[in-house]
Each structure stands twice: as C-alpha cells, then as structure tokens.
Amino acid sequence: MKTVLRLVICACLVIPLGIFAQGTNSPNGTNCRAAFKADTTNTCGSSLLVQFTDESRVPDGDHTTNWTWIFGDGTVSNDWNPTYRYTRSGVYTVTLIIKTNSGWTDTATRVDYIALGPALTLSCDTTMCEGGTLDLDAGYSGTGVTYLWNTGETTKKITISGPGEYWVQVNRGDCQDRDTIHVTTRPSLIPQFGFAVQSNCLPASVRFTDSSKVCTGNSIIQWKWEFGDGSTSNQQHPTHVYTSSDSFTVRLTVWDNNGFSMTRSKRVVINMPQGPVVNLGNDTAVCESEMLVLDAGNPDASFTWSTGDIFQSCVITNSGQVWVRVELNGCVASDTINVVVTPTLQPKFGYQMQTGSCPTIVNFTDSSLTCGVEIIQWRWDFGDGNTSSQQHPTHAYTNSGEYIVRLTIFDNIGNSVTRSKRLNVLVTPVAVNLGQDTSMCFGEMLMLDAGISGASYTWNTGETSQQIFVMDDGEYWVRVDRGGCSGSDTIRIRTVFPVTPNFDYNITGDCLPVSVKFNDMSIANCTQQIVQWRWDFGDGTTSTEQHPTHIYNSSDSFAVRLTVTTDGGITVSKSKKIYITNTAPVVDAGKDVTICKGDIVQLDAGIDGATYVWTPSGHLDDPAIRRPLANPHQTTTYTVSVTKCNVTVSDQVTVYVNALEIPIVSVDGEKLVSSKAKTYQWYKNGDIIAGAKERSYKPLGAGHYSVRVKGFNGCVVESNKFFFIPSSKKDKWMKGIRVKLSPNPSHGMVWVLLSNPPEKPVSLAVVDRYGQRLFTTTISSNSNLLNLSTLARGYYTIELVLGHEKLCLPLIIH
Secondary structure (H helix, E strand, O other), X not given: OHHHHHHHXXXXXXXXXXXXXXXXXXXXXXXXXXXXXXXOOEEOOOOEEEEEEEOOEOOOOOOEEEEEEEOOOOOEEOOOOOEEEEOOOEEEEEEEEEEEOOOOEEEEEEEEEEEEOOOOXXXXXXXXXXXXXXXXXXOOXXXXXXXXXXXXXXXXXXXXXXXXXXXXXXXXXXXXXXXXXXXXXXXXXXXXXXXXXXXXXXXEEEEEEEOOEEOOOOOEEEEEEEOOOOOEEOOOOOEEEEOXXXXXXXXEEEEEOOOOEEEEEEEEEEOOOEOOOOOOOOXXXXXXXXXXXXXXXXXXXXXXXXXXXXXXXEEEOOOEEEEEEEEEOXXXXXXXXXXXXXXXXXXXXXXEEEOOOOOEEEEEEEOOEEOOOOEEEEEEEOOOOOEEOOOOOEEEEOOOEEEEEEEEEEEOOOOEEEEEEEEEEOOOOOOOOOOOOEEEEOOOOEEEEOOOOOOEEEEOOOOOOOEEEEOOOEEEEEEEEEOXXXXXXXXXEEXXXXXXXOEEEEEEOOOOOEEEEEEEOOEEOOOOOEEXXXXXXXXXXXXXXXXXXXXXXXXXXXXXXXXXXXXXXXXXXXXXXXXXXXXXXXXXXXXXXXXXXXXOEEOOOOOOOOEEEEEOOOOEOOOOOOOOEEOOOOOEEEEEEEEEOOEEEEEEEEEEEEOOOOOXXXXXXXXXXXXXXXXXXXXXXXXXXXXXXXXXXXOOOOEXXXXXXXXXXXXXXXXXXXXXXXXXOOOEEEOOEEEEEEOOOEOOEEEEEEOOOOOOOEEEEEEEOOOOEXXXXXXXXXXXXXXXXXXXXXXXXXXXXXOOEEEEEEEEEO
16 A cells, blocks of 8 residues: 555656656656546435535645635535535536645536436427427436337437327436426417507507417518408508498408418497598798688687687798697697798809810809899999999909999889808919029020910010010010900010139048149130130149149148030130148047956947057957957056058057956755846846746756856956755765656666765666666766666566665666
C-alpha cells in the first residue's frame, strides 16, 4: 500500500519550467483527475435528496480552490460537497469541474447518473383533425427506460391517425408509471365569427370579425359574407352599415386550400331609432365678395358648428374646414366641408430675363387672377424710376443691381391690389479689351484699338477715335459708351532697351586660391543679338568668354564689370562687387557627455572638409575622421585638432564613464536575492520572467537564473547565471551538493540536476534491479540529460560517486 501511494505522488510531480517543453498547469500522470460520487442515485418517486462528495486527485503540493457542480436540471453549485434535491422526474447527467491554486483544471461527467420516476403526463384530452395525424410523446427518457403503448408500440413517441383512448406504460428498473389520454376528431374547417354594433342610431355600423379554424397544414384562402340585406363582402373582417331596423341572417362561407368549404350563420338584430342625416355638400370655393350659406337640414335637431353657431344654417366668410354636429332623438350625425374664400383680385406676374448683353432685357408677363370682377388697368413700377401701363411690358435695365418691381391692378368696381417681387439684374458691361500689358522697343510705335465700332470713345490721351498710336511707355485707358451702357479697359506699356546686361557668379571653396564661376545672364531685345562679351575681374585680368571661370589668389573685394555688344552696335556695361575671403575653421567638439561603461558614443569635430587628429586615439574606431566612435572604459578627455585653409585649431570634449558593478545573486531560503540596485528584471534560461521585477524572486523550478539591474546612475548590467534547484524534504545531498532526478517516474529522458557544479567530474552508473551496471558516464555541470529510452520498464538505481562519497537514487521507467 505504501508503494502505491508513493507512485501516485510521483505521477503528479510538476516538471520544472525551462527543462521540459510542458505547460505549467499540466501535471504528468493519469491519476490526477476530477472525480465524485453520490450517496443515492435512484428513486421511483419525483423527489430525491442527494449528497455529492468530491473525490478528485490534484498534483502534489497543489489544492483545489474552485468547484462547479452542474446537476443536469439547469441548476449549478460551487460548494465543495453539496447536498441537492431533485424535484422533477427524469434522468440527469451530472458534471464536476475543478480548478486548483496553480491553475490546473479537470472535468468529470457521469451520464444518466441520477434517475427519478417515471412520472408521466400525456397532457389533457385533445382533438385532432379528421383525416389527420397526431404525435403522442411519453415525455420521459434515460438509460434503461422502456415503453409500452396500448397500440403495441414500444417507442418513446408514436403517431396516431384516429380518435380513441390511448395509454402508455413506462418502466425503469423496478419503477413504473402509466398515463391515459382521450382523443376525439373535429372537422378540418370550422367557420366562426363574431360581430359588434358600433352605432346607437340608424344607419347602424356593424364590425364583423372572422375567427374560423383550420387544421395544421391547411389554410383559409377565401371568405364570403352575406349580410341578410342583399349586400355581400369578400373581406376577412368587414364592416357593414344597416339602414333599417330588422332581424338579419348573416352567413359566412370559408374555403380552404383544398377546395373544401363550410358555412356558418348568425342572426343580427338591428332595433334603433333613425338618426339624423347631414350633408353639407362637396368642398367648394366662393369669392370674397359673395356670401356662402351652409344648411345642416334636420329642422327639429340641435346644432353645433365649428364656427360657434347653433342654428340650422351658418354663413361662411373665411377659408377653412367647417364641421357641424347634429343631435336628434338621442342620435348624433356630423359632416365636414372645406371652404376656400377666393379674393376678388390676386395680382400675379412672372418675368423672363435676357442676360449676357447690355442693356439687359426683361419680359414681364401678367398672370393675375380675379373672382367676380374684371381687370381694367395695369400699372408697373420697374424699380429704376421707369413705369408702364401695358399688361405684358418689356423693360431694359442698363445697370446691375437689385430692383423691387411692383404690379398694381384695378378692377371694374374700383378696387386695386399691388404685388411686388425682388429682381436681381446682372448687366453685362460693354466688353472693352486693349489686350495684355505689353512692351515695345525703344523708338517704335504701337497702335491701341478699343475694338467696338459705332460707339463713342474717351482716351486718357484726350483722343476720341476707336484707334490711337502711342510711342511712350506708361498706362493707357479708354471708356466706350454705347446704348446707355459703358465699358473701359487699361493697358500698361513698357519700352524695352535693345540689350540688358546682367550676370551672376558662384564662389567655390573657402580657402585661397578661390575659383569663381561667372554666368552671363544678359538679355537682347528687339530682334538684336549679343555678339561680344568683355569681363574685367577687378584684379587686372580680363576675359572675352561668355561664361568664364576666374581664380583669385588673395582675399579682398573686387569690382567685376561685364560689357556686352549687340549686332546693332549697341554697347552696355554692368558692374557688381564680389568678396573673396580665406575662411579659418571653427571647431566645436560639443558638450561633455556621460555614458555607462560599455556604451559607445559618437564624437563630432563640428566642421566638414578638413583634416582631423583625435587624441588619445585608444578606444576610437578611427582617430582621423570627423565623427569617430568612442568606447572608453573610464572617464576620458578627447582633444581634436582640425586643419583647414592652412589654419589649425583644436577643441576638447570629456566623456564621463559611469561604472556599475555586476550584481551578485545569493540564495535566501527558497528565494534568490540580488545586490541592491534601482530596478530589477529576472531571467530564467535566458528568457525574461514576466512580472519578476523585485529585488528577490522565488523560482518555480530548476534552471539558470540571472538578474538585469539598473543602477542609480542609470546604467544597466546583468549578473552571471546562477543555477538553482528548489529544495524539498526528499532532497539528496552529496558533498554539500543537492541532487535530484527529474522526471521520476520517467519515460526514458531523465535530468540529473546538481545544485552546484562539482569540483571534479562525478562518476555516474545506471544499475538495474539485479545489480547489473547498464550504463556509465561522468557529469560535471548543473543539469545533465540521460537518454534511457532504450531501457525496459522497471526499477533502476542511479549511482553517483564523487571522491570517496557515493549516492544512490531510485528511478522508475515506465
């Protein structure tokens, strides 16, 4: 019994992370599982109290923290060992889900575990359609349940095709129950309807509602109502109006989709007094000069008009909806009419504008309306001071703008009404175009043309003709007037000299001698060409090239003159002053910097195009370039000497090196502790450990641990790797070294773990249960992998020898 218990514990061993590629929440072995039992599982009654007991096995050193019981009837419990009462007959499957403190989870399910009953209910007695079928269901199911119907069938459900008494007997072990149902037939189509009288007086409105029934699978597709007074309807839910008191036989005939029809009749009794009949007539319109009298009829009735009148007739003078309510012999009737009172005079007009010209022509059209009168006069006010008495006038606008146009009409009885509209007029001015601003050669003549014939012209020169000739530069404008419209334009004329000398230059180099590239930019006009160039560089030398290059050997300011000559014999000069300097270098090695030991920093002399000497040259990738990379191991001041334009200058920069000692990892019980720093991050086998950011860390398994720290000076350094094996009561020791086999039991791949590297190699032998040595080797590191997959299943001993000390460890291979 002790051996069995030990094997169970070993099988639940959690393999350390980093050595085996297994999940942290998945223990090896098959004996770790969820399991449960119940004190009772069966009753013939419909109520059962059950005590459930958790019998789950979890990994060694772990414990269950969460239970989820699913009882199969929709109820869930989170108790450890719940007591639950089932109150409905049936067979239930029970499930238990457990979760441990380490996150390991497992599920146990027992199918058809709890059984109650049977207790049957075939439902109430029912009907079925003639020629149809009906499904009967015993309703109770589960493992070991049998059925017997009085039809001889033995299934849970049966289908019947006729009326009668049906019973079923259900057996589950020694439990038994029986139930009976009576089934009758009914027609496949049953016409039914109801009605509601919605009036107290004649004419009486009656609302009919169809409530016919049809068997499943069929549908009603047609209705026919006969109201007993000669009227009919094909609607499903019609409303009918009876105009006399009497007893009426109402028939409803319905047809289904198979062509079958049935009729149902009911007697409807109408016995009520005749109500008033009100008819105000159709909606109408009257002129405002006329009078409209509405008559509600029914002289002996009482009246309520929407106007407030209470007499039989009412005079209407305003547009709107008018209604009357008439009450006679306790009966009420009403009617509504829409009345439009039309003014005798309604001035209206439209217009059509002809745009794109000057003046802008607008055609006005009178569309005024009258009611009972005749228009005899029109008066138009066009908003620009002009008027007209025509019915459909045409008016010309010479200026753009917004105009208020008014039309006043007069009728034959002395009335007048005015209507106004806002008119936006866009007048296109006289289009005058003297052309783009231009230039002409000095001494030439240019003709300007206003371009519009048959108009009057006013030039700023005082001339009044369509065309003028000019010889001088300046601004010229003309105003053109035609048909009350005017337009103007302006042109600017520039006189051009036959040649305009110009040049630019580009100084290349900062040190003497300096090369200067000159570029001729002179422009020849008026069909002339430049044929000769002469350069005077200001230092006594000249050139006749168009684009010369000149060398200056001294620093100074020089007046450079370019003289150009055209093929027309015109010579013009242009001078510019240039400045030649010998630029001494400016060196700036930058601000002093601080780095962490081992970091690389880039230095910079701050100037290009020179020669460089950095000292000291140690720990520099290249001391003869502008931007060398420096990796000093201690604080160093670097001096750079820069030579340019035969001038040498220097500057210094200091690189301060912050050193951070490699952190020391020590063991404090079951924790690893780092020497003090600002921040910490722990690693296992080179991989970062999420969340491990404290000074101490409790390892979860064997492996090589290290810590990367940031010092208070901002520098980062990582410790040496530290091999750690978690301790347990079963640890074996040999010369101060803890020794462990993992996994054990094993499928053949076994790690031999040493808490510290031995001072010399350890001799290792694998011995079988008969004492025969099967395999020998030596080990010297913290973690040593043995491949014993070729060995048969069974018990073995791992024999370790270090010096004169010997240690034997049992091993199970399965």
